[in-house]
Every structure is written in C-alpha cells, then in structure tokens.
Amino acid sequence: MNHPALAAVAEDIARCMRCGNCQAVCPLYSVTLRESMVARGKVHLGEALLRGDVEASRVLADRFDACLTCLACAANCPCGVRVDRIVLAARAVMADSGLLPLPKRAACAVMPNRPLLHAGARLLSRVQGLVFRRRELGMSPRFPVGLGMRRVVPSLPRAGFRELSSEVTPASPPAPGRPGPSQGGAAPSPAPARAPSPAPARAPAPAPAHAEGRIVALFTGCLADYVYPDVALGAVRVLSANGETVVAPRGQHCCGYPIIAAGKLDLAREMARSHVRLFSGLDVAAVITLCGTCGEAFIHHYPELLAQDRELGPAAAALASRAHDISRYLHSVSSLNPALLGPLDLAVTYHQPCHLGRGLGVEREPVDLLRAVPGITFIALRHPDRCCGGSGAFAFGHYDLADKVRRQKLADAAETRADVIVTGCGSCRMHLEEGLSHTGSAQRVLHTVEVLASSVSAGR
C-alpha cells in the first residue's frame, strides 16, 4: 500500500515493539478484551496494510473506526508511538478506498457545509418534536431513525448562539464600587470546603496579569453554537467581564476534526484553509476555543494539514500559537480576576476531555478555576482523565461500546456525589448527559466556563 498518509507514519509504525502496555489504558480493550481493539493491534494492522499483507476492507475499516482517539495509548507508550496518528492515517486510506462508515459519511456531507448545517439545525429545532419524544434531559426517538431506540439526543434550542449574540461584544469590566482587578490574585487559590458564606477573604496579591482592552476572537465550535449556546454565551460574559472585547466572526464553521477523524483529509484541508484565512485576518490577541477537540484542530491539525502549503502554512503556525482553550486562557494567559467571582453553593467534579488534557496538556487549569469560585466544593473523580466513550461520531456508530466505556465514568461520577460534572467538551457532555438520562441520576453536566459565568453573574 503506497498511500502518503500511511507513509507519513511508517516510522511510528516501526517504533512499536508490541509490548502491550497500551492494554492497561485502552478503554475499548478493557470492555472487549480483543487484540484488534487495542493500540498494539491497530499498529499491527497499520503495518500489515503498509506491507500489503492485508487489503482495505469493510472489516478493516471498522477496526480502524473503532478507536476513541483518546490518546491514552500514546501517553502511556514507552516508545512514544503516536498511535492516534497511525489510526487517523489508516482511516484516510479507508476513506480513499470508499469505505467510510455511515455516520462519518453523513458528517462529511453536512459538517463542512455551514449553510446546510445551519439550516438543518434550525429546521431540526422546529420539527424535532415529531421525531423525538421529550425526556427530562433531551429526547429519545419516537421511531427508529438509525440511532437505536435507547438513544437520547439533546433537544436543540430554538435559537443558537448567533441568534442570541452579536458579532462583537465590548468589554464590560465591573462597575465602579465593585472590587477591581487590583484586589485580585492572579493564581486562583483552592476553595475551602463548601462555605456557606460568600467569598472568603483573599489575601491581596501582586499586580495581576489582566490585559484590559485586549481584543480576542471566539471560536464556538458546532456544539456550543447549536446545541449548548449557553457555553458560548457564558464565555462571552466571562471574557467581557474580565475586560476583553470578544469578536465571534460570523464566517466560522465546523473546526473540521470530524472530517479529519473520518479520514477525508482533502476536505479537512479546505476547512483548515478557510479558518486560517478568516482568523489570521483579525487583529486579535488570541483565538479562544471552547472544546479540546476544536482546540486540537487549531493548535495541532491545521499546521500539520497545511505544512506543505506555502501561502497558508506559516499563517497556520502563527494562528496555532495564538489559539488557547478558554480555561488555559483564563488561567494563565489573561488571568481571570478572582474579584469577579461571586459565590455558588455547588459541589462539582471535573471530567477531563481527552483532547483537552492529553491533547493540549490542559489538565489543572479547569480544576484551579473551579476551586477559585467561592462556595464551590470540588471533589475529584477517581480517574478524571479516563475517556467517557463519547468521542464525537464514535458514539453514533458504536453505541454499545461507547455505552460500556461510559459506565465506569458515570459510576465514578456518582461516587463523588457532586451536583455537577464539569467538563470542557460538548461531545463528552452530550454523551454523559445521555448516560445520566438512563440512570435517572440528578447530576447535571456543565462546561467550565458556564460555571464561571454563573459565578460572575452572582458576583455582580
């Protein structure tokens, strides 16, 4: 097999020594105990494909499709093999052989087409009641629609982020008389155990790194745009309270990761070019993403996809260096003024999205931010970094596997007795909410920035 995508990962394939350490961390292996499910097996299949020992086939496409790209194997690999890159390369081979699984084919048809996606979402928000039965959290199909009758999908709000927000939101720092930035500490401190009183006293800290007057661009991503607009609205509220002017350019569209995950690299490259042109043209200090996977697209995939592009390659790299996940931005780039945070009487835990944690290295930032909110009790999950099993389109194509992986996560979450499972990814959230609706749990799922936005509102 002579495919450029596969040739590009040949060295990674050669480095795997088949030690099997990936078995200890692969979520799909733990629920199937099958060698073709674990990273080592996938690398072996990649090698077989490269050497021509096996042909592209439906079964092979399905094996490469059955990967959460949770990066746990790569993080645990003694040889540093980037198994995720091998899997994505093999998927590109499968896609070029016309072997895309149905949910991914659908995603490739709709996601890159912003007007179609938009029209579809608006239409669906109106007609969803005909197809789906409303439940407490989301809706389940009234009749088979190819999703399985057990599946609960979130109900789409009538209006998305764009209908609810303008393109530019000016900074709105706290009114005079409220505690100003000069009183806040730059580094959020751990919250005490659930405090009944409002904000506990904070020691004055050195001059914080707030950058008032900064202009930042917001990339919402599809889920915060259509399904969870409160996340994008919350981000705007927190950023503008913190003194930044927020631009959410209207020309943005899907980040393209679902297309990369499906292996349609040419299409993904087009989407990358469009975003690099759009965001590079803005005179902003930072581009902020609301989901680890979108962040990975901007920070890792665009530069890689456009590495050979003379015109846009350098721009993609420059854009990547200015892109930040919202929690990293508020934690370390333009520190969130702690004086803005009002009290919330909440017990929360945090589920680390794979692409945010292992992908972008954003691990402690969301936790530090949550702990800084007065009144919040933080209870850590037993394994915060274990994949929830959602993985975007994966949960649609492999519902049973995704469900099995999720059970452990929900059990861990239940053990914390937290009111809210906080996370930083719309796909994790959708998958967790769907699982909670089956268990009848009262736990809710929120994005980190939604919690911060509530706290900022409580502080006004």
Place this chain on the structure above:
Amino acid sequence: MGPNLPKFIDALKKALGPDEVITAREDLLCYSYDATPDLPRVVPVAVVTPSATAEVQEVVRLAGRYGVPVYPRGAGTNLSGGSIPTVPGLVLSTLKMNRILEVDPDNLLAVVQPGVVIDRLNETVAPHGLTYPPDPGTVATATIGGSVAECSGGLRGLKYGVTRDYVMGLEVVLADGRVARFGGRTVKNVTAYDLVRLFTGSEGTLGIITEATVRLIPAPAARKTLLAAFSTLTGAGDAVRLIVRSRVVPATLEIMDRVTIETVESYARAGLPVGAEAVLLIEVDGVPEAVEREAETVAGIVRRCGGELRTAADDHEREQLWAARRAALPALARVSPTTILEDATVPRSRLTDMLLALHGIAEEYDLTIGTFGHAGDGNLHPTILTDARDQEEMERVRLAVGAIFRAALSLGGTLTGEHGIGLAKKRFLPLEMGEEGVWVVRAIKRALDPRDLLNPGKLIPAAPAAGADGEVDPG
C-alpha cells in the same frame, strides 16, 4: 490431508457461541505476535475466548478430534514467543476467564481464574494488608495464567523469589480434555510429584491452566530507597557481593550500565550521574527498625566500595529514583526502532564478569547494547538496539544473542532467568541441560501430550531423528 477447518469452526461456534469464536482475517492477524521481536508471524485459523473451564475442555476436545494445535494466550506480553502460533492452529485466549474467585486472608491465599491481570489481584488484596509479590515489568497488563505458565520473575526476586514460589495449587485442562487439580491450600504438601511446579513454567506445552491458588504475604510496612553511583563496574559488583555477604537481603537491587544511564538521562533527565560506569538502585523493606538498620549497612558498604550515595528522604524522592529505573527500557527503546531484550542470568557473584562479557560482545559484533537488570539475583537484561529492517545488522544481532547465551552458561548461569525458552532459545537447550536433560523434557511432553497439540514448536528443540511433526524452526 489437513483438518476439516470449516467443520471445526462450526463446532467451536456451537460449543461457545458465535461471538466467542474470532475468524475475520483482520482480527486473526492481531494474534500472530506477542511482545517478542524478530519472530515469524503465523496467523491462527481462529481465536476462541472461553469463559469457563468446561468450555476450555470442550475446545481442547474438539481440537483433538480435528487434529488442530492449540496455542494458549493470556495478554500476549511475554518475551519468548510463548503465545504465538508456529503452524496455523487455534489460539485459546484466557482473557474472559478473569474472575478473582476468592481472597482468603486467614490462609494467606487467593484463588483466581487465569485471565486476571496481576495488578488487579494486588489492588484486590491490598485492603487486607496483603500482596502478591511477583512483579514482572508487565504487572499492569500480564495475566496470572500467562505469568504462571511462563514463571515470570521481576524486580524482587532476590528477597521474594519468583512466580513459582507463590503458586500453591493449579487446575489444568490436559491435552485430552480432562481436568486435573494439583496442590491446594496448605503450606505443606508433599503428595506425590510436585506437579504444581511442573506446570508452572511449562509454557503452555503440557496443559492449559484454568485456575490458580496463589500465596499472598503481608505487605511490608516500611521501605527505604538508595541510589549508588560507581566509577567502575568492579565497584558496583563488589557492592552487590558485600551487601549480600552482610546478611542484608534487599527487596530490589537493580543495576544500570553506562549506556543505559546516558540514554535515560538524555530522555528523562532523571538526575542520574552521567559519567558513572554503573548505578545500583537498592531498596530495603520490612519492619521500620530493621529497615533503618539495613539501610545504614548498605550505605556503609556503598561508600567502602567507592560509590556515591543518594537516599530518598520521602515518597516523592523515592518516586524520582524509581522513575529513573522504570525509564530504562522506554529510553533504550526510543533510540532505535527495534529493541531485543535478553535475560541472561548468572550466579550473582559472577555479575561483573557477565557485564564485562557483554561489553566485549557489543564490541565484537559492533552493536549498541545497554544493560540493566536485577543485579541482586544475577538476572541481567542486555538490550540490543537495532532495526529489524536492517537485515545485515540483524544477522549480527542473532550471532550476538548466541554469544550472550554461551557467555552466561560458561559463567555457571542459565539461558533464561525469567522470559522462558519459547521459540527463540529452544535450539540452545542442550547447551544447558545436555542431551539427557532434554530427553527428560521430551519424555514428559510425550507422556502428557503425545499428539503434540498443545503449543507445539515451543520449549522443546526439534528431535534429532524422530519425525518432528509440524515443527517450524525459525533458525
């Protein structure tokens, strides 16, 4: 005429259910390897995943009826080719037999199915203040069944022994499908031959382990970790000898040579003393007072032998020292695409001689060999850094491996301390056991598996004259 495979597979599906019989070629490819490098890849005809002893019996009976060889497999993390097919046959995965049947703190034992991962057993017994000591590098993935079949070792051999010292009883499915039980729940047991020990380390050639009763010990209450750097190999070797002479038995006494130290430092910046010829990582454990005293004795010896000492003051520092040791294989593995990990083992008093012999072999065959390992029990891991795609170099690697075996044997050592004979080393068996010893091995195999159906082609070298049916010698 070969076996009627379609009928055989139908019969398996009927016996186990279709989901427990894997037949897609794409899946089967993934059972043609284990963690052993440089072996031929033979794809099995099917993989079965039974979940009960009765199902294993049924599979073995069907395999016998159709004349198909059976290759038992746990996690497939062994380093001797123990779990891969040599001629196309049936892979029997024990992964779905993964229940811990009993933890008995009164008799200090646990009863487990073969697919239980070692770490999981330890997590389960930890609340009782107990531990299962055998700790091969793969504790997070390897199964009890696989590690009993291979008699795995680990870092704590010197003080705590190896897997065979912790197996009290076994349930085994024999080659004809009958079930036999050996040993039991008593500390003392001299009933007939010690068949538990025979099957422990039998590498799947005599029967399929379907249940194990394993011994647990109280987890040590305290431990102390020291790192000692030496400017000469002799200094390190002397220290090992004198520590043992002083009647201190450390839980671990690990060594890393210069190549390993430099590689670890460039990869992990673990704070190892670059420029040292060898470092020893020493851990003593037990009751707190004894641990303090033993640590002082060890420190004194290290200084007398010219070593420089670092002591871990707390858990964090201990973790740092251990991180350096754990980084040894990963660091070496990143230097080149292919890593050949051997386990030459000598009496510990000959450790320095073996290290020097390894340096000579690296020079003679123009190879990079990093050596680390379990100095306390004489079990070294010379690690050859190469690239399987470079045929010329691989030829030199194979010659060097032969030279390593000969060097170990000439120092009174053994072919394999903990990885097993499997495929790659069986040619060398007569060198260690003599033709008479090999005759005993063959006689046992013939008595228990006369049709050579269980893991054929492993452990036993091809017979000189008698028709070696179906044996593949990879050379």
